[in-house]
Amino acid sequence: MITVEVILAAFGGGVFGALIGALPAFIFVGVMGLIGIAVSACGGNVDIVGNVAFGTLFGPHIAFAGGVAAAAYAANKKHYLESGMDILTPLLKTKDVGVLLIGGIFGILGYLINFFFVSIALPTDTPGFTVFILCVIARIIFGSTGIIGKTEIAATSEMEKRSFFPDSKTLGFSIVWSLGLGLVISYIVSITQINIIGFCISAALLIFVQMGFEFPTTHHITLVAGYATMATGNMFIGAAFAVIACVVGEIVGRTLNSCCDTHIDPPATTIFLCSFVIFIFM
Template identity: 65%
Template sequence: MGIQTILSAFGGGLFGAAIGALPAFIFTGFIGLIGIAVLASGGSPTILNDVTFGSLFGPHIAFAGGVAAAAFAANKKKYLENGTDILTSLNKFGDSTVLIVGGLFGILGYLLNNLFVSMNLKLDTPGLTVFILGVLARLLFGKTGIFGEKKDSSGEKKKILLDGKTLFFNIVLGFGLGFVISYLVILTQINVLGFCISAALLIFAQMGFEIPTTHHISMVAGYAAIASGNIWIATAFAVLASIVAEIAGRIFNTNCDSHIDPPATTIFVCSAIIFALF
């Protein structure tokens, strides 16, 4: 770890703030697919390991930096209506302090992830890092607390438990996507294949289409498929991930003023279970 690495992480977090957290994550998916293609062709894993999940587009750096900068821009600078807005490119405001916040959180993301890796934590360390930095950004810049307000503006209490329709929908989504991704991961032995596809597909969410967020399902399915070698076990974990993310969203991202990422939360929780079992 040297000054160049630290400055690289600063640049990654700053870039995530400038283009927006979600656009940065979308490019994680696209660059990841390029890296997978190179790897599958017998090439170097550098693009996949050091670009996709490194200082430029690593979610724990670029996405986390963009999330923190959005919270700062909304709650301290009043540029955004709400800090949960992770679609807007913060470059539009021309405020260097917003970009600097993103850069500083990029450094924190790099340092935290390296710490967790050195501790040999048996879980997805970028996911844990994104979760922790989301919590930190809310505590530093928000006012709604880690779990958000108990009631919305109309006085209605937030609901954490899933009703039957929502539960069944998440089971069906997790099963269908989990099965096909598990099959492909076992076939290719590339555990991030589904994750990168799901991340890239979020470009349609950026465009305003109501597509589902699925990278937590894909990533958990990938981890379980490689760990167990069993498509049914991997699919079961994919279903679990779909349900956990729905609940995490209700717990952390309802009636709040910043973004704590439900997919990242789900990935680190489910990966910890998978690594503990297998």
């Protein structure tokens, strides 16, 4: 339902996402999601997952998207950040009301767009699709590199063409680890019947990225595996979709999120693409 109260709450969620940074806000999706799952498993009647983790406070289509847009604005229009790709830095440091207002405006847009998609029963992961749309809007408004970025990148002394596909070594490594992760997550989803449990674990583990460690981003893989497992009742199909999500994520990241000056989220893009296939055909 669209009310004045919920619109103001979405504005606040977007402001909060800008204030603390897009990635920190997203990490709390995982933390609150796990808390909500635990509360539900204990018989609690408060929907922390829906109302908090994916609601107006930490919903990725609100807080994360607001933080991404605010970072794009802060970097490219105000020069507070070195790059609009920086989604780790809390924008409290800017002390700029305009930066927070951009976050709040995108928070409202995130709520409204997602509400529309849900109301028409769009067959995809609507928060993921909403994040993708808002990231594209932020790049168009605040960026200068275009949707797919620069076609060439500067090397040490010559121009080197971008690679949109992983090399064989990277691809093989990604297939093995995503298959292993897909198998264990699909098994857990099959016995718990909670399709977002892997997603929440993956989102919470991004705390290590925030701390500066080289750490894999896996929430698109675990959520797609959860969706496929629940849709088919088959953990092996879930694992197969985990591998598909990993490869799609690699390609999307190289296409939309490299050689660019704002962030278009590869996991969100991968989630909406893969979930569309699952929701339509399975």
